Amino acid sequence: MTFDPSINRLLFPALHQHINDRPVYFFDGPGGSQVPQSVLDAMNHYLGHFNSNLGGAFFSSTKTTALLTKARQVAQTFVNAPSANNMVFGANMTTLTFQLSRVISRDWQLGDEVIVTALDHYSNVSSWQQAAEDKGATMHQVRLDETNCDIDYDHFTSLLNSRTKLVAVTYASNVTGSLVDIKRIITAAHAVGAQVYIDAVHYAPHRLIDVQQLDCDFLVCSAYKFFGPHLGIAYIAPQWLQTLRPYKVEPAPNDGPARFETGTQNFESLAGFIAAVEYLAHYSRTLDTQPLSLRQHLSRSFNHYQAYENTLSQHFLSHLQRYSNITLFGLKDHQQRTPTFAIRIDNVTPTDVAAHLGDHNLCVWHGHFYAQGLCKQLDLLNKGGVIRIGCMHYNTHHEIDTLFEVLDCFLTVR
Ligand SMILES: Cc1ncc(COP(=O)(O)O)c(C=O)c1O
Structure with missing residues (x-):
């Protein structure tokens, strides 16, 4: 069975909010994830x-x-x-x-x-x-x-x-x-x-x-x-x-x-x-009734989360290929990475991009994220750092599509 995030998403109250009559899109997981009702x-x-x-x-x-x-x-x-x-x-x-x-x-x-x-x-x-x-x-x-x-x-x-x-x-x-x-x-x-x-x-x-x-x-x-x-x-x-x-x-x-x-x-x-931790193991428990230990359930769940997150990375990276004005810092491959992406757009500050996305309830972080050594070596420290788009297993391909649609509008009107 392939992991379907829509079932897990039902467990997270934050994912179903509307702010200013619009849905919300959390791409800020690396700064802190949303929590399920059970927590x-x-x-x-x-x-x-x-x-x-x-x-x-x-x-x-x-x-x-x-x-x-x-x-x-x-x-x-x-x-x-x-x-x-x-x-x-x-x-x-x-x-x-x-x-x-x-x-x-x-x-x-x-x-x-x-x-x-x-x-x-x-x-x-x-x-x-x-x-x-x-x-x-x-x-x-x-x-x-x-x-x-x-x-x-x-x-x-x-x-x-x-x-x-x-x-x-x-x-x-x-x-x-x-x-x-x-x-x-x-x-x-x-x-x-x-x-x-x-x-x-x-x-x-x-x-x-x-x-x-x-x-x-x-x-x-x-x-x-x-x-x-x-x-x-x-x-x-x-x-x-x-x-x-x-x-x-x-x-x-x-x-x-x-x-x-x-x-x-x-x-x-x-x-x-x-x-x-019980939430993380829960997905495996829904697969069958095998009497597994908590560790075994965690292991099975994480295998599914990882496979699904790889598809999110692939989807995100395939969108990115359309842009000659976006620089990705980090691996272009979807395998040896988490679905966390650091980008910059030519001639636009990360702050402006993040603010525009934020106006559309697309939550992304911008800056150096206390990774000062990395931003210093890449000469980004005094240039506003990067835009960080971070996916968790509760994110969807559709959300990534929406992110790029809003980004397209932003780049078109500039
Ligand atoms: C990779 C990494 N290490 C350490 C920390 C610091 O963690 P904490 O907020 O629990 O002190 C963070 C926080 O963003 C982080 O992303």
Whole structure:
């Protein structure tokens, strides 16, 4: 059976709104996806009935403790971690990364080195840059291969040496949709004894993560990019869980993932996160009645989402071929990418294009998206960046057609 987005779309209230008597078209998924009703219900239900804290001898606290346990198990399944204890929650990816970078760099010394990339969102650059500065370590930044907006792997290899403590790298670009050959990076980094910290924020809604298969040291993602609420999720490999020394308040737990979690958790977001992962698995459950595990359902669903997203990419790229005045930054191919596209139109600023599309309820982002290294190398930083059109599996071919119709009108009247 081929994935039909119209069934999933019914689950998302936001997709059926009319603003100023017109339908809405969400191409802003890489900045934050829409959420299904089940996520809203889960958050509402938790806050409406069980709002509490951990460890109390009464029903709502028991419920809250059980919710946190379940959220860790679901996070474990989502990334295929060896144990629920490997999963840490926080406010968002950036906050988690700043926190973890301080912890991971605690024993770095003068002369140590860290590698970041020009493809990354700066949450995975500035955090390491500042950690390196604090410790007198040197930070190197891997250049882009401009032909396809991927990492320049030769440059990466040339920077790696026995002093490299850590490589921080994205799994997929939030601007161009390029998928990184992360296994190659992990293998090379581990060969010199360096740890690898992966930003999977843009990857997570499009492909199923498997940290054991990757054999990475750390991986972070954000639930609001995959149909959930605002919540950061980090995986810490078993060998680092107890050896790292997190900054924490003395009475807080000394064992397990709670060592890394400061203050009270966002329990309503944990409820929403569980529902978001269930939503992602739901499509597989509709296919037949096979008694599969949550991970197996996720795997089957993601195979369908990926195949469908490839058709969206193909459709988008075939439209683009008609325009000699549009530049696409990134892969022209639909296979090794997410359906996220960075474009510029000759003689028009990204701001003007985005504003025109916005007037027609076509939600697209414009700018640099904190991918400062990429925009700097492509000389776009001071020129307004790019227009980013991002599809999720709830987007349709018809929506892409509408986007290009509105773009055509805009270009004709200019
Ligand atoms: C690739 C990527 N990494 C990191 C982040 C930061 O995530 P958060 O908003 O959860 O801090 C974003 C946000 O847009 C992103 O797209």
